[in-house]
Amino acid sequence: MHATNAFDRRYLTVYGENMTTQLLQNYAAGRWQTGTGAGTPLFDPVLGTELVRVSNAGMDLKEAFAFAREQGGKALRALSYKQRAALLSDIVKVLSDNKAAYYDIATANSGTTTKDSAVDIDGGIFTIGTYAKLGEKLGDAQFLLDGERIRMGKDPLFQSQHILTPTHGVALFINAFNFPSWGLWEKAAPALLSGVPVIIKPATATAWLTQRMVQDVVNANILPAGALSVICGSSAGLMDQLEAFDVVSFTGSADTARIIRSHPAVAQKSVRCNIEADSLNSALLDPAAAADSEAFNLLVSEVTREMMVKSGQKCTAIRRVFVPAALYEAVAAAISAKLKKTTVGNPRNEAVRMGALVSKEQYDGVLAGIEVLKQEASVLFDGNNADLVDADKAVAACVAPVLLGTQTPATAKILHEVEVFGPVCTLMAYKDIGEAHALIQRGEGSLVMSVYSDNPAFIAQTAAALGSHHGRIHAISPDVAALHTGHGNVMPVSLHGGPGRAGGGEELGGLRALNFYHRRTAVQASTAALDAMAATATKLEM
Numbered sequence: 001m002h003a004t005n006a007f008d009r010r011y012l013t014v015y016g017e018n019m020t021t022q023l024l025q026n027y028a029a030g031r032w033q034t035g036t037g038a039g040t041p042l043f044d045p046v047l048g049t050e051l052v053r054v055s056n057a058g059m060d061l062k063e064a065f066a067f068a069r070e071q072g073g074k075a076l077r078a079l080s081y082k083q084r085a086a087l088l089s090d091i092v093k094v095l096s097d098n099k100a101a102y103y104d105i106a107t108a109n110s111g112t113t114t115k116d117s118a119v120d121i122d123g124g125i126f127t128i129g130t131y132a133k134l135g136e137k138l139g140d141a142q143f144l145l146d147g148e149r150i151r152m153g154k155d156p157l158f159q160s161q162h163i164l165t166p167t168h169g170v171a172l173f174i175n176a177f178n179f180p181s182w183g184l185w186e187k188a189a190p191a192l193l194s195g196v197p198v199i200i201k202p203a204t205a206t207a208w209l210t211q212r213m214v215q216d217v218v219n220a221n222i223l224p225a226g227a228l229s230v231i232c233g234s235s236a237g238l239m240d241q242l243e244a245f246d247v248v249s250f251t252g253s254a255d256t257a258r259i260i261r262s263h264p265a266v267a268q269k270s271v272r273c274n275i276e277a278d279s280l281n282s283a284l285l286d287p288a289a290a291a292d293s294e295a296f297n298l299l300v301s302e303v304t305r306e307m308m309v310k311s312g313q314k315c316t317a318i319r320r321v322f323v324p325a326a327l328y329e330a331v332a333a334a335i336s337a338k339l340k341k342t343t344v345g346n347p348r349n350e351a352v353r354m355g356a357l358v359s360k361e362q363y364d365g366v367l368a369g370i371e372v373l374k375q376e377a378s379v380l381f382d383g384n385n386a387d388l389v390d391a392d393k394a395v396a397a398c399v400a401p402v403l404l405g406t407q408t409p410a411t412a413k414i415l416h417e418v419e420v421f422g423p424v425c426t427l428m429a430y431k432d433i434g435e436a437h438a439l440i441q442r443g444e445g446s447l448v449m450s451v452y453s454d455n456p457a458f459i460a461q462t463a464a465a466l467g468s469h470h471g472r473i474h475a476i477s478p479d480v481a482a483l484h485t486g487h488g489n490v491m492p493v494s495l496h497g498g499p500g501r502a503g504g505g506e507e508l509g510g511l512r513a514l515n516f517y518h519r520r521t522a523v524q525a526s527t528a529a530l531d532a533m534a535a536t537a538t539k540l541e542m
Helices: 061-075 080-098 100-109 116-134 182-194 204-219 256-260 294-312 325-339 360-373 433-441 456-469 510-517 528-532
Strands: 025-027 031-033 039-044 050-056 144-151 158-166 171-174 198-201 228-230 249-250 272-276 281-285 318-324 377-381 402-406 424-430 446-452 472-476 494-497 505-510 518-528
Touching: 025 061, 025 204, 039 182, 039 204, 050 204, 061 198, 061 228, 061 528, 080 100, 080 116, 100 204, 116 182, 116 204, 116 294, 116 510, 158 510, 182 198, 182 204, 182 505, 182 510, 198 377, 204 228, 228 325, 249 256, 256 272, 272 505, 272 518, 281 294, 281 433, 294 318, 294 325, 294 424, 294 446, 294 472, 318 325, 318 433, 325 377, 325 402, 325 424, 360 402, 360 424, 377 456, 402 494, 402 505, 433 456, 433 510, 446 456, 456 472, 505 510, 510 518, 518 528
Parallel strands: 171 198, 171 249, 198 228, 249 272, 281 318, 281 446, 318 424, 402 424, 446 472
Antiparallel strands: 025 031, 025 228, 039 050, 144 158, 158 518, 377 402, 446 494, 472 494, 494 505
């Protein structure tokens, strides 16, 4: 097990002139493997320093998938849900012991402040712990009962019982750059609990944290060989290894999602596929709110916070804010006043509240995206004229918060189609609640929307009217001001995913997440046979 109070010096000598860059190893087929070639470099997005490199060139991917499928899957399925839950608890302990190293890596490789790193690192560990507790309640069973028995005729002797059994395949996770910890464990925890081995392909730009966490778990000898693998670098050839009973889960762009959905493994072999893609998440202020109301203040605070957390690099961040036309100017002024206090720069400086984007590539993309949005919106606040704290503007991938706005969103097109993945948000005025609903729906499906009101009836009506377009509706009212978990925070007991352009996928939601890794079968048999089957199973209670 590694030291927890400093960088892992086997991988990094920080910023020395004669620094040698380590090629991170991949773990597959039950062993550590180093890819060939020079590899792809990972950088500190604030200082511009090269950190480590990744490569999977030369690896035998077929062997990696076969080993996970045959060795890892067989060993996991031999355990009960309770036993697999205990393995998750052991993972929590190992990761908790090594958190200091993870924070160092996140600062260096993702450019995040300590508070933002916690969203990723502690959020991931919390999610594993949640599934450990949920799994323990499933007991010693090795498969699950789904629903009640159904009589097949007048005589109750012959009935049907649906059951859920773990799929005999591997789970391939192709993850996004913004959550190298949480993105790994929110998928891996329910998969491992289900008895399905996992192969993680982290986004290259921030792969270091994912690789290090897997390394610590592997070195602790917690899981059976083949249960957990990590392959860093190129994704070429990974989808080609998938077989009929495998599953693939992807988080990223809609363009890549289309490639995955059209791959022969999905289109011809019916590999189960879960997608989380682009999302123009919304915030809605009750038309009855006043400028001095608590609902108004709650919206202003939440929008501001969502723009700053992880520098706006969250798939659940608020991108469009809908307010009554009469309050447009007041909301713009209030949000701008809060954003003006934001200090941006080197996250190692305690005075900094917002760090960097993860790379210069993302930096260029956000700046270009802002220019695109400005074709239909005016600038209400731009913090990029201020100096960075302990950072060089010519080097650092830092973008300060930018608030855009339009009082005629009904005539806009780009604003309802383009997501800028950074600290950027657009304020929009609406005339009446019918127009607000129509404008929100023009986002064509999102992961989450939040509604701000002190009227329970209005919240209920909003949920009923817009639920079909969102994976989650987060209602913030004065009575839960100190209790709610935040518009953008994904909690393991609630659904994460969304319809339409958000990808059409579902993750988490408590034990609902296990459905993706199980196969549902209807067993039609005598009551005696079903009784014998039930004696070795647990009923799945959502």
